[in-house]
Amino acid sequence: MKTILFLLAILLTATTLVGQGLSDCRLQYGQSFEFTDCFLEDCSPFLDDSRIHFAYLTVPEDYGNPDGRLLKLAIVFIKSANGNPEPDPVIHLSGGPGAKSISVNRIKAFANHPFSQNHDLIFIDFRGIGFSEPTFCPEFQEALIQVISQNLMPVEATEETLNQYSDCFNKLEAEGINLNQYNSATVVRDLEMLRISLGIEQWNLWGISYGTRVAQTYLRDFPESVRCAIIDSPVPMGYAMWGEQTRTYQRSxxxxxxxxxxxxxxxxxxxxxxxxxxxxxxxxxxxxxxxxxxxxxxxxxxxxxxxxxxxxxxxxxxxxxxxxxxxxxxxxxxxxxxxxxxxxxxxxxxxxxxxxxxxxxxxxxxxxxxxxxxxxxxxxxxxxxxxxxxxxxxxxxxIDFIAQDSLEARPVFSEKPSLILVGSLDPITPPFYAHILKQSLPNSILFEFPGRGHGPTRDTECAKIIASDFLNNPYSEPDIHCLIEIETNPINWVTKMYYNPRIATFAQQMFVQKRWTLLLGTALLFLTFFVSVIAGFISFLRKKKKPATPQIRIRNIISRLSALFAILLLFGLGFFIGKAGNEQAPLLLMGLVKEAKPVFYLSLIVLAGTLFSWVWFIRALKYSSKAGNILYGLISFSLLWFSVLIFKFQLFPN
Known part of the structure; x- marks a missing residue:
């Protein structure tokens, strides 16, 4: 019942989502469009999100044979944040070719993208990719990891890789897949069918990397369907880029x-x-x-x-x-x-x-x-x-079983307003590609972002702002004040840090893998410390006539203080790990910010405290009650466990 209500709610809001109310419509090529439940591996982040909707578009594999094999293409809609979108949504064109457009992390990130403030965003996995049909040899990717994981020379890696490719294409041929229908021109026909199905008069193209190649093909084949194009990290049609990746890497x-x-x-x-x-x-x-x-x-x-x-x-x-x-x-x-x-x-x-x-x-x-x-x-x-x-x-x-189209080897000329963006350090689509493309797009403006890489509209706030400004008004120059600021400090170098790559291993085991040894040891440390504090407080309130022996008092003080410092070290470690994760996640691979250094002096105190806690635990054994021996024995064991942790993950000052 909940699923039915969910689908009804989506259908009732379809007009504001994409321009016209839709159900299950069929057009001249037999394609159909339908909203559906979430098809991601993890749908939990979107169950209560009214802005996120999922759908399938069914299209023929071969538009020349509409009665043949049909393909279901996966689509995700992100409704505009302001609830009153412009009539021209943004269609995201993914890179590759071969990269997914749809993923949990991408939807989360792009739901807050400036583009989504005034425009609905549409994401589609191109045919044969991601959640769309057909499945193109996922086992090949596993095999490729195996090849890359070995200590192979190029000739050996080439032989293994080409054999895997051959096995894959033989499998696809046996499944009856027409490989001549998997190319940019056919992808663009799928996109145009989606636009027609949604009743959209014009939309805006947002291509990144190979997606810019698709955008150029779309501008060539269906120019009247496009309002403007945002071309991020361009692949210029007509330029022989494939084969020179080592040269562009060298340049970067x-x-x-x-x-x-x-x-x-x-x-x-x-x-x-x-x-x-x-x-x-x-x-x-x-x-x-x-x-x-x-x-x-x-x-x-x-x-x-x-x-x-x-x-x-x-x-x-x-x-x-x-x-x-x-x-x-x-x-x-x-x-x-x-x-x-x-x-x-x-x-x-x-x-x-x-x-x-x-x-x-x-x-x-x-x-x-x-x-x-x-x-x-x-x-x-x-x-x-x-x-x-x-x-x-x-x-x-x-390969000799896939056709080649000379039209695809020619540059595309378009007068549509276009924004071209590129990172100065991009290792795969360098800035000179952008300048090549600009020659065939006379109404384009180009911005190069210093100290940035591939796909600035994904990860560079300034690029997002400029592109959003252009999207809202493609016929005027966007505000580029933020770009001027970047030019003054392109890369914010990290020259000092708490260098310890084992921090990432600790974070992975503690917070991601949730290793039971780490969780149990931490729980024991916290529990025994707080029990000892409570027991000491109760003992103080009762004001026992017989005072504790010096051995017991020293044991109690050393054990509690050592456990307290261990807990403070854990809190400090957790705080700086969280800070790095939120502000600069790659930093965790190397260590933590330099401000974290003082925290690790606590490890020296904990190690000394562990040694003395064991010495005084043994000395106080014959003077203490059974309950006291058990409690402080557990504290000593938890401190010993924590000391092992310090050595294992090298939690020392440096």
């Missing part, structure tokens, strides 16, 4: 190290950072960083020269990591397992949320005729560094 690295050299703060704290980086990376050829992982081949993950470069290249997408990359380089030099053991789940999660099979399929159709012929020289410090991308291009070249 050089720009990053130059930024550090030009900053007295960074250069003084991390002298010769560029040389140290290349030396550390090349040393991984001989001694790769390795750590235990229960799901890895041989139970170990290896980060060699090639795997580590892929990780660094991916981190350069994210500007929040820039202030901390010098510390990451320090971690590589020291072969610090904790940093990369804690980074590994995020890296693997990113791979699992992607579809490399779709990546290759779309690239063949869209870009197969214009692949870059760039090759790094053998003496280049980055030679074969991004073997992952080399394998993608190699597979695209080998």
């Amino acid at each position: 690295l050089t720009a990053f190290f130059d930024a550090c050299k030009e900053s007295p703060e960074c250069n003084n704290a991390f002298p010769d950072l560029e040389e140290r980086f290349y030396h550390a990376m090349h040393s991984l050829n001989e001694t790769p960083l390795m750590f235990k992982h229960k799901n890895a081949p041989g139970s170990y993950v290896y980060y060699n020269f090639y795997n580590m470069h892929l990780i660094v290249q991916q981190l350069l997408y994210i500007p929040d990591f820039y202030p901390l990359l010098p510390w990451l380089i320090k971690g590589i030099e020291e072969r610090n397992k904790d940093i990369f053991q804690n980074l590994s789940p995020q890296f693997e999660g990113q791979i699992l949320n992607y579809s490399d099979a779709m990546f290759v399929t779309v690239l063949k159709y869209d870009n197969g005729l214009i692949l870059s012929d760039y090759h790094s020289e053998p003496n280049d410090p980055l030679h074969d560094a991004l073997n992952y991308f080399d394998n993608v291009v190699l597979m695209v070249k080998q």
